[in-house]
Amino acid sequence: MSSDTTIAPEALTFSDLGLSPKVLSAVTDAGYTQPTPIQAGAIPHALLGKDILGIAQTGTGKTASFVLPMLTRLEKGRARARMPRTLILEPTRELAAQVEENFIRYGKNHKLNIALLIGGVSFDEQDKKLERGADVLIATPGRLLDHRERGKLLLNGVEILVIDEADRMLDMGFIPDIERICEMIPFTRQTLFFSATMPPEITKLTEKFLHAPVRVEVSKAASAATNIIQRLVKSGSKPWDKRETLRNLMKAEDAELKNAIIFCNRKVEVSELFRSLLKYDFDAGALHGDMDQRARMQMLANFRDGKLRYLVASDVAARGLDIPDVSHVFNYDVPIHAEDYVHRIGRTGRAGRSGKSFTIATKSDTKYIDAIERLIGNKIEWHDGDLSTVVASEGGEDDAPRRGKGAPRRAGRKDDDRKDRGGERKPRERHAKHSEEAAPATVREDQPVVAEVEVADIGERRARKDAIRSENTERKSSDRNEQRAPERGDTRPQRDSNRPARHRQEDNDATVGFGDDMPAFMRIVAKV
DNA sequence: AAAAAAT
The missing domain is CATH 3.40.50.300 (P-loop containing nucleotide triphosphate hydrolases)
Known part of the structure; x- marks a missing residue:
């Protein structure tokens, strides 16, 4: 099938991975020199345009393992109106916003248009960004499909597709949406696929939508993290x-x-x-x-x-x-x-x-x-x-x-x-x-x-x-209570029914770490 | 037994 390559991350620095100078400088500015195992395993292959199957949880530096090579690859070419060049799918709004922060941080030397398409916020701003031409589109599936159905979005220009947290998408019943979206994107694309676990449904999905993927797995050495x-x-x-x-x-x-x-x-x-x-x-x-x-x-x-x-x-x-x-x-x-x-x-x-x-x-x-x-x-x-x-x-x-004096322990x-x-x-x-x-x-x-x-x-x-x-087990969407x-x-x-105007909080300067965030119990196995 | 995500 494929040969196993054991990566020795300690031998690597970010400059060994083939990233562009602009990206490297942003990484250096963020204070990182050494890639985590998933980064060391995935980035070189991602830069070559290969499909990646990354088996890793967040907290392993997974996000940067696709953000950095994408930034490098995006340096060639330009976005056209309503035709995003890359698409990243995330299961929750918070995760999508977090990925956007990563693009902003590590793309600070690039002039890229980034659009975040998530629910709960107004369409106007999102429409404008799409119209302007997005190099990077980060979305939750529901809102993405909504935009597409409104004709504001063409997915046939997407060069790189990222599906993140696939097993969670499965849990949330998003797989049909994901399949629909995958089918809208030309098969010439590069697909980077991440999942913490590989249940059969997910394996099926990777067989259908990935082409000769490089498998990079960061697994826990033992069941329980010994530091918890x-x-x-x-x-x-x-x-x-x-x-x-x-x-x-x-x-x-x-x-x-x-x-x-x-x-x-x-x-x-x-x-x-x-x-x-x-x-x-x-x-x-x-x-x-x-x-x-x-x-x-x-x-x-x-x-x-x-x-x-x-x-x-x-x-x-x-x-x-x-x-x-x-x-x-x-x-x-x-x-x-x-x-x-x-x-x-x-x-x-x-x-x-x-x-x-x-x-x-x-x-x-x-x-x-x-x-x-x-x-x-x-x-x-x-x-x-x-x-x-x-x-x-x-x-x-x-x-x-405090309970009143002599009050019974529990009344109602x-x-x-x-x-x-x-x-x-x-x-x-x-x-x-x-x-x-x-x-x-x-x-x-x-x-x-x-x-x-x-x-x-x-x-x-x-x-x-x-x-x-x-x-x-099969889960259906629950009704949303008010x-x-x-x-x-x-x-x-x-x-109250008149909700306040919803908009994204922009001043969130939370740490968007990766090198700093690798549990001691992790090991890497990269299969090429 | 729930949560999440489109309105």
Whole structure:
């Protein structure tokens, strides 16, 4: 079939990959010298115009592995009106925006027109950019097709097509859309295809739409990232029980906790938990797909900039979002699909840092936990800390709304949110440094990365595949309820119908890293 | 049991 080439990334710098001087200078300005494995493996082939099948999660430097060669290749030629030269498909709006940031950052020496076509924002600006001729078009599938149906977009000039996070597109039911879009683009194009996993449907897709692809795989050496401490935490199953467990956990971890993402399974839960945490004076924000786009971007930017310590989120934030240096992940709910667990906890422990994840588990979660443990090939330890003592021993420093004297522990379902606020909000000590001594062997740009073929874990990978398959049931789109999460600081539910003008937040200067962001447990296998 | 994405 194909020969295996083992890449030794430590021998490479970006200047060895064949990128243009303009691109190299932008990369240097961003402070990077050494490519990650996926970059070292993919970029040379992408520059030669070959199709790429990249098997990698975000956080591996995947985005730059297609952005940089695309920029180099775009230096020849010019865009024509309504005929974009390249197209990048992303599953979520945030990811699309993140890719745009990468193009802006690394394309600063180019004069390229970049158009971002995502939902939730007005068509006008997007139309103008298309009309002007886009060198780079970044889109979510729905809005892209919408533009095309309105006749504002011709896809037969596309030279390079990128399909990112293909397995997630599958989960979200986008595959028919992706197939439609692929069929609109001439087969002479170059296709760069990325997926974290390769379920059968995705393999089928690559067979249909890729031509003799170079396969570049960055796989985890072992099931669990050793730099992430994972714990299960027992809790009662009622919402108020879980909220209490969570608060106690947050307080118990306070000294080590820099910032945290708290995942819920449902949007309503995100909203409820978010409001509850605000009542308890936690410095929290919320993020889910029914919030308007402006609020989504704002929350994310604030969290990245350290203006928010806690982000309560749905799985919209589970994958791909590039938020460096999240110290903790809390699963308020056990994810129903085991693969989501891996993505969620992967938001911490990035760039070889240490990270902690806690998953609140109730009796009814057992079978989901079993599935997760099967997938990661490990038992997750139970948290041994006694959370009940945390509350009692702290004289109530943070636990603002205290129960009234002699009040029954639990009266009704409205629970904590109904208690009075118990005084003014206190400034909380923020950003307690998490312990340096706990840091595992880290991989930075300046450190060598061991390159080797992982053969030991075939059984584990098969188990993972099976688990993923079993989780991948047919999903239909759910109805969108009208609920919007309020903005931070406003604890009232917002149900007004006259939504504010939506537009993208432009001043988002979040780190768009790659070299900095390679977990220590990654290895590369490049098959040519 | 959900979320995401086009209006």
